[in-house]
Amino acid sequence: MSNEPSTIAQFTSARPLVVGAVLFPDFELLDVFGPLEIFGLLRERSQSVTLAEHSQPVRSSAGPSSVIDRTLDQPGKLDVLLIPGGIGTRREVENTAFLAKLRTLAEATPFVGTICTGTALLARTCLLDGRQATSNKVAFKWVVTQGPSVKWVPSARWVEDDKYFTSSGVSAGIDMSLGLVTRLFDRATAVAIAQRAEYEWHEDKSWDPFAKIHGLVP
Amino acid sequence: MSNEPSTIAQFTSARPLVVGAVLFPDFELLDVFGPLEIFGLLRERSQSVTLAEHSQPVRSSAGPSSVIDRTLDQPGKLDVLLIPGGIGTRREVENTAFLAKLRTLAEATPFVGTICTGTALLARTCLLDGRQATSNKVAFKWVVTQGPSVKWVPSARWVEDDKYFTSSGVSAGIDMSLGLVTRLFDRATAVAIAQRAEYEWHEDKSWDPFAKIHGLVP
Numbered sequence: 120m121s122n123e124p125s126t127i128a129q130f131t132s133a134r135p136l137v138v139g140a141v142l143f144p145d146f147e148l149l150d151v152f153g154p155l156e157i158f159g160l161l162r163e164r165s166q167s168v169t170l171a172e173h174s175q176p177v178r179s180s181a182g183p184s185s186v187i188d189r190t191l192d193q194p195g196k197l198d199v200l201l202i203p204g205g206i207g208t209r210r211e212v213e214n215t216a217f218l219a220k221l222r223t224l225a226e227a228t229p230f231v232g233t234i235c236t237g238t239a240l241l242a243r244t245c246l247l248d249g250r251q252a253t254s255n256k257v258a259f260k261w262v263v264t265q266g267p268s269v270k271w272v273p274s275a276r277w278v279e280d281d282k283y284f285t286s287s288g289v290s291a292g293i294d295m296s297l298g299l300v301t302r303l304f305d306r307a308t309a310v311a312i313a314q315r316a317e318y319e320w321h322e323d324k325s326w327d328p329f330a331k332i333h334g335l336v337p
Numbered sequence: 338m339s340n341e342p343s344t345i346a347q348f349t350s351a352r353p354l355v356v357g358a359v360l361f362p363d364f365e366l367l368d369v370f371g372p373l374e375i376f377g378l379l380r381e382r383s384q385s386v387t388l389a390e391h392s393q394p395v396r397s398s399a400g401p402s403s404v405i406d407r408t409l410d411q412p413g414k415l416d417v418l419l420i421p422g423g424i425g426t427r428r429e430v431e432n433t434a435f436l437a438k439l440r441t442l443a444e445a446t447p448f449v450g451t452i453c454t455g456t457a458l459l460a461r462t463c464l465l466d467g468r469q470a471t472s473n474k475v476a477f478k479w480v481v482t483q484g485p486s487v488k489w490v491p492s493a494r495w496v497e498d499d500k501y502f503t504s505s506g507v508s509a510g511i512d513m514s515l516g517l518v519t520r521l522f523d524r525a526t527a528v529a530i531a532q533r534a535e536y537e538w539h540e541d542k543s544w545d546p547f548a549k550i551h552g553l554v555p
Contacts, residue, residue, distance in 0.1 A: 148377060149534065152370035156507065159366060159399025167400040176404045181377025182385040186394045186402035257533060288535035289374065315475060316367065317506035317547040319539070329535045
């Protein structure tokens, strides 16, 4: 199978969309489980797995730990790779073994979504070089230092550049995931999922009051 | 310690707010991890734990499994008990052993928050009898049958009745949790957390476009 962007016709209960979220110690809970909620509402058309460097459960910054389904050495084939943020990114940007595996997996996966400071991890793989991307607004200045060749967008709910979907802080991952559902399926599917989750989707990618609140734009 | 509602002065890094989320097979991911994200952003003033009937990891309806910190037989002392929904509630409303332990824990905990069809589980303990409550809008008619003596509110983002905070579907748990933070701390703390999570808080409890979308009100 090639890396050609997938289309709606591929994903059925017999061939579900496989979504993988990479966890690391001190990941941010909502960065992971907001997006996995959205893909989970595709029901039998989707399958979600967690991945990490090692197979032991991984603890979030808030405390609760998640079971790991696959290691980065045996990630299997994914359709969508999700990279969350969290305070643990400050350590993982220096974890070269982890970043090398993350790069290999991101290259092999048709779509890659980052949430919050997860964009810093993807930036460190150099796969965002020359591409437009955004990230968490509170940590934006730090994230920018992790990818000097990235075309950083300070004000955006999320940014799409080819197969890379990068989102703003924490809850923005939910809006970005609905954008991914629109690309992979269609807008009607995304709207139906948002309504089922009783979520007010910020469908406009440029909506970003937090860039101003956190001092990135006047 | 009595069941008197707690106040801001109690919660410090030395005596953090203890928030417990009850998991069961096929729980809904965002029902749990949206609220735990909000409480997690209290940082050292809060501690989050997961609880379940048994100590084994519990699988969500979307696939990923969570580690269990405490069983319902040894729940310890909580300040806030969170009860999520999900398709697994259809089984748990008939699990009398689980419901008996849930009732004991809910009675012993100063604040109880339900998310989505989690309200059906609390309704089955009879602790909501005579009280106002809301729930998921897609499953509302089923939830109502689980608590014939509850004063059901069809249109509300969340409802507060004394120590019981019941919320609408899935993402509404985030708004309700910010309401709990307001009660336990203050509004400024809730606003600061929402901004940090880059979340547009629906602060108005009566905001509920989904009641109309899902046919509960004209």
